[in-house]
Amino acid sequence: MIQVFENYPISSLNTFKDNYVTRYLVKSNNPVDIAHFIEKHSNLPYLIIGGGSNLLFTKNFEGILIIFNSYERQILLTNNDTVVLRVGASWDLDKIIEFAIDNNWGGLENLSLIPGTVGAMPVQNVGAYGVEAKDVILQVSAFDLKNKTERNFDKTSCRFTYRDSIFKHNYGRFLITAVTFRLSNNKHKFHVGYGELKKHLEKKRLSLKYIRQAIIDIRTNKLPNTNIYPNAGSFFKNPIVSKTAFLELQKMYPGIPFFKNNK
Numbered sequence: 186m187i188q189v190f191e192n193y194p195i196s197s198l199n200t201f202k203d204n205y206v207t208r209y210l211v212k213s214n215n216p217v218d219i220a221h222f223i224e225k226h227s228n229l230p231y232l233i234i235g236g237g238s239n240l241l242f243t244k245n246f247e248g249i250l251i252i253f254n255s256y257e258r259q260i261l262l263t264n265n266d267t268v269v270l271r272v273g274a275s276w277d278l279d280k281i282i283e284f285a286i287d288n289n290w291g292g293l294e295n296l297s298l299i300p301g302t303v304g305a306m307p308v309q310n311v312g313a314y315g316v317e318a319k320d321v322i323l324q325v326s327a328f329d330l331k332n333k334t335e336r337n338f339d340k341t342s343c344r345f346t347y348r349d350s351i352f353k354h355n356y357g358r359f360l361i362t363a364v365t366f367r368l369s370n371n372k373h374k375f376h377v378g379y380g381e382l383k384k385h386l387e388k389k390r391l392s393l394k395y396i397r398q399a400i401i402d403i404r405t406n407k408l409p410n411t412n413i414y415p416n417a418g419s420f421f422k423n424p425i426v427s428k429t430a431f432l433e434l435q436k437m438y439p440g441i442p443f444f445k446n447n448k
């Protein structure tokens with residue numbers, strides 16, 4: 186099924202609440218229908234959107250905004266150590282993190298409260314508090330809008346690096362339809378070394394729920410609520426510098442926060 190809206194207000198579709206309109210808004214749970222609509226309007230640019238939390242519109246969008254609707258949620262495998270969970274692209278990421286933790290499945294807890302959808306998560310390899318999407322993603326399922334074929338990307342073919350992936354470099358070509366996560370079952374490895382998080386936690390109390398709550402508390406105190414102050418989070422990436430340059434900086438600013446880059 187496909188729904189097409191003309192001259193649709195953008196303000197409800199992005200966290201900056203930009204007050205513009207898009208020529209078309211297309212919603213569908215069928216990637217083939219989406220591909221046909223794009224083909225029929227090949228004179229117009231198009232943009233796939235999720236929750237609109239990493240987008241800034243500066244004028245009306247004379248093109249097609251695409252929202253893919255899929256709320257599937259399937260456990261593909263479960264054993265003593267691992268759960269493999271496939272999730273439709275439209276799910277709110279934080280809802281899935283909450284669902285995982287309620288089931289005592291680990292891996293996603295450090296990403297708590299990152300706004301946006303599961304489908305957008307691989308695009309910039311979202312990350313926070315020492316964990317990145319790549320640490321939990323097993324496979325990304327996508328629809329190639331150019332060749333009209335389904336494609337499955339394993340972790341290597343996603344080419345994840347710091348806030349980057351293959352999906353950022355083939356802009357608009359791959360409509361991400363689902364993400365498959367490999368999560369820990371029962372025995373968890375906690376990632377609590379990240380400075381600010383470490384300060385908040387008592388070692389004895391470590392659990393998935395406890396870590397999630399600590400991160401929610403830190404983020405709620407630090408980041409403006411997009412419903413009150415429209416925003417799109419941080420605009421910067423941590424710079425990667427040589428060890429020599431870092432040591433120079435550290436001489437000047439002994440308290441400078443840093444993270445080792447093992448690549």
Ligand SMILES: Cc1cc2nc3c(=O)[nH]c(=O)nc-3n(C[C@H](O)[C@H](O)[C@H](O)COP(=O)(O)OP(=O)(O)OC[C@H]3O[C@@H](n4cnc5c(N)ncnc54)[C@H](O)[C@@H]3O)c2cc1C
Binds near residue numbers: 234409411
């Ligand atoms: C307050 C705040 C805090 C944030 N904190 C963090 C943080 O800690 N770490 C972090 O990494 N990011 C953070 N972000 C950025 C943002 O949450 C992420 O980039 C998130 O993944 C965007 O999801 P979205 O669904 O809103 O995507 P959108 O903003 O709608 O889209 C982002 C990009 O993904 C593409 N895209 C979306 N869905 C699909 C799909 N199904 N298939 C193919 N391409 C798609 C879009 O074309 C666009 O290029 C923050 C943002 C805000 C507002």
